[in-house]
Amino acid sequence: MRTMMRLSSYVFFIVFCALALSQPIKDRKCLREKVITFPQLTTNNWVKLHPNESMSMSAATVCLRFYTEQMSLDPCLFSLATPSYPRDFSLRWLNFMKQISVCATWDANSGLAQMFVNKVASIKKAVGPKVSFEGNPVITLGQCQTQYDGGFNQQNAFTGFIADVHVHGQVLTTRQIKTYMEAKTKYKLGDYINWHNLMYTIAGSAQVEEKHQVTFYSKEEQQ
Numbered sequence: 001m002r003t004m005m006r007l008s009s010y011v012f013f014i015v016f017c018a019l020a021l022s023q024p025i026k027d028r029k030c031l032r033e034k035v036i037t038f039p040q041l042t043t044n045n046w047v048k049l050h051p052n053e054s055m056s057m058s059a060a061t062v063c064l065r066f067y068t069e070q071m072s073l074d075p076c077l078f079s080l081a082t083p084s085y086p087r088d089f090s091l092r093w094l095n096f097m098k099q100i101s102v103c104a105t106w107d108a109n110s111g112l113a114q115m116f117v118n119k120v121a122s123i124k125k126a127v128g129p130k131v132s133f134e135g136n137p138v139i140t141l142g143q144c145q146t147q148y149d150g151g152f153n154q155q156n157a158f159t160g161f162i163a164d165v166h167v168h169g170q171v172l173t174t175r176q177i178k179t180y181m182e183a184k185t186k187y188k189l190g191d192y193i194n195w196h197n198l199m200y201t202i203a204g205s206a207q208v209e210e211k212h213q214v215t216f217y218s219k220e221e222q223q
Helices: 002-022 174-181
Strands: 025-029 034-038 046-050 055-057 059-068 076-081 089-092 098-107 112-117 133-135 138-141 160-168 198-203 207-210
Touching (some): 046 160, 059 076, 059 089, 089 098, 098 174, 138 160
Antiparallel strands (some): 025 198, 034 160, 034 207, 046 138, 046 198, 059 160, 076 138, 098 112
């Protein structure tokens, strides 16, 4: 009888630990020299980024670095949704097996957006309505929102590493973007989302790892 009770206690403890580990974890950390790894192609792996202040932006720049080996589908790196516009701003990628630094700018006054990929700039293009980001946005990494705060689709799930995510409430200058692309230590940090002082919620098997353990720039290369 005692043996059965002990076994039941062990089983309960193991199940409890498994459930605890599977719950989303909210934290604030400096993630400099770190990446977030998405090891599985599933909608259960996601990261939410919580802005440092209430968002009201008529312009924005989003910068991040990533690496993926996905050979199919339409992976989503970054997704920003508001109650009025659940698909406000997203970054997806269709070229694979590469280590990429990317910045995207957007200006509500002109309605123009521009991409910078490893220091190569696209032409400016008109995208979406000329409206500002207002209210309480939900920002996710590794999944695209098809509705406010959810609606993940496995076709857009990302596997790989994401790092150095910064969201600015302005269109950065070409010089500022170039400094970020070169991975300099003194590039401009985001005011809304700052990788060096990041409040985030992580779920599933997504995890924080040391940057030197993967394929991003080392400290020596950043000097």
